[in-house]
Amino acid sequence: MALNPPSPTPSMFKKKSSSNLSTAASYLSAVRAADARARAHGGTPTATPALSLSSSVTTSSEDTVLAEESDHEDNILYYPPIPPTSEQVFTTVHSEFGHCANSDYRYTSQHPQGVPVTPWLEQDPPYYILFTTYVSYIILICIGHIRDFFHKHFKPSTFQHLIPLQGYAPLNSDFDSFYTRRLKTRLDDCFSYPVTGVAGRTIVLLDRISHDFNVTFEPTGKRVRALNISSYNYLGFAQARGGCADAVEEGIKRYGVSACGTRLEGGSLDLHATAEGLVAKFVGMEDSLISSMGFATNSTIIPALVGKGCLVISDELNHASIRFGVRLSGANVRMFKHNDMADLESLLREVISQGQPKTHRPWKKILIIVEGLYSMEGTLVNLPRIMELKKKYKFYLFIDEAHSIGALGPHGRGVTDYFNIPPRSVDILMGTFTKSFGAAGGYIAGSKTLVDRLRLRGHTGAYAEAMTPPVLVQVIASMASIMGVSPSLPASFSPSSSSSSASTLRLTDSDGYEHPGPAPASSLPAWLDLPPALRDGSEGHDRLRRLAFNSRYLSRGLEKLGFITYGHVDSPIVPLLLFNPGKMPLFSRMMRSMETPIVVVVVAYPATPLVTSRVRFCVSAAHTKADIDLVLKACDEIGDVLDLKHRPGDRWPLEKIMANAIELVRMNE
Structure with a gap:
């Protein structure tokens, strides 16, 4: 059956006036109905395209009631739409939980019986990486002390909270606050970034700018929706709609807040x-x-x-x-x-x-x-x-x-x-x-x-x-x-x-x-x-298997690209080592500046050892295989620019990794 191309609309997130989806259960029922109609017409909606927030082709006009509502639409900057694949038949945005009906993108998280646990070995980078990392910290510390010297003598007002005043000892010592003032402050634009919305598959960033070297920030009023791979929402239950959200709403009615x-x-x-x-x-x-x-x-x-x-x-x-x-x-x-x-x-x-x-x-x-x-x-x-x-x-x-x-x-x-x-x-x-x-x-x-x-x-x-x-x-x-x-x-x-x-x-x-x-x-x-799918445990089981697939795919994909990563292959937390402190804000900014913005978490001292700064990818069952492809593609581009690929061994090109994702996940079963 030929599918009609999507017609342009003023706002893809505006809820249709004819929509009567008052509860999350009815919303999910409509999604299942759309899925059933697509299958009846021969379609195979295996996955939500890679964050395509534009309306896609549909099999019937009634499916358009599934468009998502969002507040203050005029102030949100959406990334450029990606052409939908031939498999997509939905108009839903899936910003909270990505649709993926392909049963091949599943894996069971379980240690093989009788196989000894492989001991954890820390992968070391080349010596020049460690050398330049230490030199970077030495330069930052020296410049920081020089700045402190001049500020103490020419701008003493900026140090009143660090020196004894009117008989009172300072609450913060000069030494303890040095790292925060002279090192961390330079990286603060990649920490505590303001966001809004649930920690689902995507999240809205509140854009900000600093005019005083990250001492203070001012909001610009712009909002950008980005792929969220930084939250501990492992099974995707952090949703504003769905069976659990309906249950919470009913609980508030009965018990209050x-x-x-x-x-x-x-x-x-x-x-x-x-x-x-x-x-x-x-x-x-x-x-x-x-x-x-x-x-x-x-x-x-x-x-x-x-x-x-x-x-x-x-x-x-x-x-x-x-x-x-x-x-x-x-x-x-x-x-x-x-x-x-x-x-x-x-x-x-x-x-x-x-x-x-x-x-x-x-x-x-x-x-x-x-x-x-x-x-x-x-x-x-x-x-x-x-x-x-x-x-x-x-x-x-x-x-x-x-x-x-x-x-x-x-x-x-x-x-x-x-x-x-x-x-x-x-x-x-x-x-x-x-x-x-x-x-x-x-x-x-x-x-x-x-x-x-x-x-x-x-x-x-x-x-x-x-x-x-x-x-x-x-x-x-x-x-x-x-x-x-x-x-x-x-x-x-x-x-x-x-x-x-x-x-x-x-x-x-x-x-x-x-x-x-x-x-x-x-x-x-x-x-x-x-809802029935939650009550019989089928959806929960499916989420567990989706999470296991996404975790193994991202971990193995980064390894094949040549990155040094830590952790177990089945872990939903995938740390990618950056080492040099200057690469932390660059990596974070470049991920947010991609055609499809991606939100990541960078971690540094004292949460980690001084020379092992890293970015932590937190995988969720809400992500689709296409979402992981986007992350791998972004890391591949940024890794070449920032010189992050130092893992020894065989490397695969990105196209081979994406084409052989299933084999890569099931490797060494």
């Missing part, structure tokens, strides 16, 4: 108990405790687990919240090299044989704290090896799954799911809702005895505010969408031996893998009505 509604003891809502039970089912633990802030989950719970006379063994690259919590606990702390299991075992032998300092008494307890997925390196914990050491040396294990929960594993249950390890063999699982679930807050999961004690001893319950109803509903809806909802107890389910009211039902796949099964309908609020 603050803590009100049907209360339980201690100032909690019935939603809090529901969310804690669902989290326990999702991660495969007996019980869980939720907190309104992810950072506070670690910093307030760790002091309730260990104290004086205890030992904490921490990975050297653990998050600041873990370090802060260990300091508050008063326990002794030792660190081992990042993901180095030989160093960890050597340290375990030393601390067990020597005991406590001075007295050499046995430790009251030994707690090892690691992260499932490290956000700056993109590396995965070597969990199989740690479990072997746990059986041998009898320590407690705490895993921070802030970035891995919902993003790794065939069922999205994190690193235990990814490595096919029973979750209850781990003592404590911690995670956050701010990444894969599009919400806020965190949780601690473990045995019921442990969680009950943490409710009394942890500072979170006593001093932190409770999570608000809209956030709770988002957590419940998104988590249930990943798990799927079982209306009744299937015959294939069997309760675990240590079942309780919060115990997790287990499901065994055809390959013998056992994992937490779908959430019983009784564990969700009775009024929660998810």
Whole structure:
């Protein structure tokens, strides 16, 4: 059937007057209907074209009601439209979640059974890169001190906050603020860039300019929509429309936006108990405790687990919240090299044989704290090896799954799911809702005895505010969408031996893998009505597989282009090393200046070592294969200009990478 070309319209984002899509559920139903009509006419809408924000060909005029509405359209500068492919049959913009019906662009995130975990090796650049990086910092430091000298003598007013004044000591010392004033300020235009809208597939940038070398910024009034590859929206649930958004809207109508509604003891809502039970089912633990802030989950719970006379063994690259919590606990702390299991075992032998300092008494307890997925390196914990050491040396294990929960594993249950390890063999699982679930807050999961004690001893319950109803509903809806909802107890389910009211039902796949099964309908609020694709878990499963494909494709593609990258191939965080500090703002600006603007996050000291400045690509299930192609194309062009391709080995041209994406993703399965 011949398709009519798109007709020009004043604004592609204006909602049609005949549109009656009042809810996100009806919006998604219309998308599915358009898909069905396209397939009936022989079309194969496999993907949204690469950020083509122009109207594309349609099979019927009624599909045009799917145009997206946006405020202040006249002030937004859209990048030049890219010609639509022959596969696209939609007029929807897909700015929040890209359409991709091609089943080949899917992959299951799972570690091959019986294959040892490859140790993480840091790739070093050529010596001239390291030399010029150090020289760059030396030049910046020297110029900074020269500027400080002249300012102190000729512009003393600019240093009043750094010198004693009227008997008061300065709040900020000259040395501590030097890096911020003389180095970071020069790069500030690529940090804290103002944006608006949800952290979906695309985002709107609020353009700004500085007239005083990045000391202050002024908005220009222009807004630019760009591809967003900088957010932790791993599964794409950070949407303003969809089944989860409708559930949150209904939750606001029932509970309001603050803590009100049907209360339980201690100032909690019935939603809090529901969310804690669902989290326990999702991660495969007996019980869980939720907190309104992810950072506070670690910093307030760790002091309730260990104290004086205890030992904490921490990975050297653990998050600041873990370090802060260990300091508050008063326990002794030792660190081992990042993901180095030989160093960890050597340290375990030393601390067990020597005991406590001075007295050499046995430790009251030994707690090892690691992260499932490290956000700056993109590396995965070597969990199989740690479990072997746990059986041998009898320590407690705490895993921070802030970035891995919902993003790794065939069922999205994190690193235990990814490595096919029973979750209850781990003592404590911690995670956050701010990444894969599009919400806020965190949780601690473990045995019921442990969680009950943490409710009394942890500072979170006593001093932190409770999570608000809209956030709770988002957590419940998104988590249930990943798990799927079982209306009744299937015959294939069997309760675990240590079942309780919060115990997790287990499901065994055809390959013998056992994992937490779908959430019983009784564990969700009775009024929660998810669309069928979310309720049966099919869309959540599809998002997990899309994320795994996008992660592997971007990581492998950058390697084949010759870039030095860190991290695991299945990690949705892909760091690309820039090294030289001067290349950070250039890379960020050049990505925003592409024909299709791309928003990235650059990271430098003190978040990373001084000479390993990097850009972190955060992949999402909301991205399409065409979006990843755009990122690879932009990196290929910028990499040649900034001299970033230093990886040894075989290199592929960009066209070969894009044409062989499926083979590249499935390589070394």
